[in-house]
Amino acid sequence: xxxxxxxxxxxxxxxxxxxxxxxxxxxxxxxxxxxxxxxxxxxxxxxxxxxxxxxxxxxxxxxxxxxxxxxxxxxxxxxxxxxxxxxxxxxxxxx
Amino acid sequence: xxxxxxxxxxxxxxxxxxxxxxxxxxxxxxxxxxxxxxxxxxxxxxxxxxxxxxxxxxxxxxxxxxxxxxxxxxxxxxxxxxxxxxxxxxxxxxxxxxxxxxxxxxxxxxxxxxxxxxxxxxxxxxxxxxxxxxxxxxxxxxxxxxxxxxxxxxxxxxxxxxxxx
Numbered sequence: 001x002x003x004x005x006x007x008x009x010x011x012x013x014x015x016x017x018x019x020x021x022x023x024x025x026x027x028x029x030x031x032x033x034x035x036x037x038x039x040x041x042x043x044x045x046x047x048x049x050x051x052x053x054x055x056x057x058x059x060x061x062x063x064x065x066x067x068x069x070x071x072x073x074x075x076x077x078x079x080x081x082x083x084x085x086x087x088x089x090x091x092x093x094x095x
Numbered sequence: 096x097x098x099x100x101x102x103x104x105x106x107x108x109x110x111x112x113x114x115x116x117x118x119x120x121x122x123x124x125x126x127x128x129x130x131x132x133x134x135x136x137x138x139x140x141x142x143x144x145x146x147x148x149x150x151x152x153x154x155x156x157x158x159x160x161x162x163x164x165x166x167x168x169x170x171x172x173x174x175x176x177x178x179x180x181x182x183x184x185x186x187x188x189x190x191x192x193x194x195x196x197x198x199x200x201x202x203x204x205x206x207x208x209x210x211x212x213x214x215x216x217x218x219x220x221x222x223x224x225x226x227x228x229x230x231x232x233x234x235x236x237x238x239x240x241x242x243x244x245x246x247x248x249x250x251x252x253x254x255x256x257x258x259x260x
Contacts, residue, residue, distance in 0.1 A: 019146055026153065034160050038167060050245055053168050057241065060160045064153055068227065071147040078143055 002085065019074075026067050034060040100180045100258035105173060107184030111191025112170045115244070118195030119162025119237070122202025126155030129206030133213040140217050147223060148216060151209025154230050158198045158205070158237045165194040165244045172251055178258040183251045190244035197240025204233035 034056035041052040130151035137148050169187045173179070212226035 022146070023149070027156075030153070030156050030160065034164060035167065038164060042171075049168055049171055050249055053164050053241075053245055056164045057161065057238070060157050060164075064157055067153050068150060071150065074146055075144075 002089065005085070022070065026063065026070075029063050030060065033063055097258050097260070099182070099260060100178055104179050104181045104184040107181070108169065108173045108179065108187040111184075111187035111189070112166050112173070113191070114188075114195040115165040115169065115191035115198075116162050116195075118192075119165075119198025119202070120159050122199035122237075123155040123159035123162075124202070126158065126202035126204075126206035126209065127152050130155065130209030130213065133210035137213050137217050144216060148213040150227065151205050151213070151230060154205050154209075154234050155202055157234065158202045161237050161241045162194055162198050165190065165241060168245070168248055172248070178255070180254055180257045182257070183254055186247050186251050190247040193247070194237075194240045194244040197243075198237045201233055201235075201237035201240075204236065205230055208233060 037059040038052045038056040041055045042049060046052070134145070134148050134152070138145055169190055172183075172187070208226070208229050212222055212229070215222045216226065
């Protein structure tokens with residue numbers, strides 16, 4: 001596909017392609033994850049509240065790391081598509 | 096009621112609960128809004144960078160989660176049935192304040208850094224790694240307050256029978 005089409009696709013992909021769903025999913029995970037981990041550890045694993053708090057904080061930071069990785073991978077995917085479109089244009093020019 | 100367990104002791108405990116939640120939320124709100132200004136600016140030029148540029152907002156949310164966890168932790172140790180000494184009240188107040196104000200500081204830093212870095216990210220894509228590094232250092236400030244709050248909270252466990260001393 002042409003470069004313009006690839007760029008347009010990237011911009012469209014931001015709005016449609018499940019980006020909104022990803023953001024909603026991460027917001028939900030961040031809202032529910034740590035507090036459910038806190039009570040889950042407190043009720044089912046150990047009565048020690050400090051361990052429960054540490055578990056909740058670890059879960060919150062894991063969600064953050066997962067978000068950063070998802071964002072980087074999505075950008076890498078878009079860059080790869082753009083690169084492919086550029087290469088196709090180059091090969092067509094030299095022919 | 097003895098000298099060491101006055102009736103107004105739970106006031107300080109609940110003040111700790113409230114301050115942990117309130118101040119860290121103020122910090123998270125400032126971080127979200129300030130970074131959000133830069134992100135909407137970036138969104139008008141390059142909407143494909145939006146997912147990466149939302150990282151400051153997610154980190155501000157985590158600062159609020161720190162305050163939430165400390166509030167729940169402290170509130171779990173308060174009850175009308177147990178003997179609640181003034182010492183325990185002050186411990187809980189210190190824990191809440193340390194988490195709250197460090198969350199305020201961390202949220203403030205995340206907001207300003209997030210705003211500046213996402214604006215620069217429009218022009219130079221290598222700023223991304225720098226932005227994440229600076230944001231991690233800003234967030235760790237809130238984590239330090241949470242660690243102090245946790246350590247303080249463990250000191251309330253050995254206080255049984257202090258009211259009848």
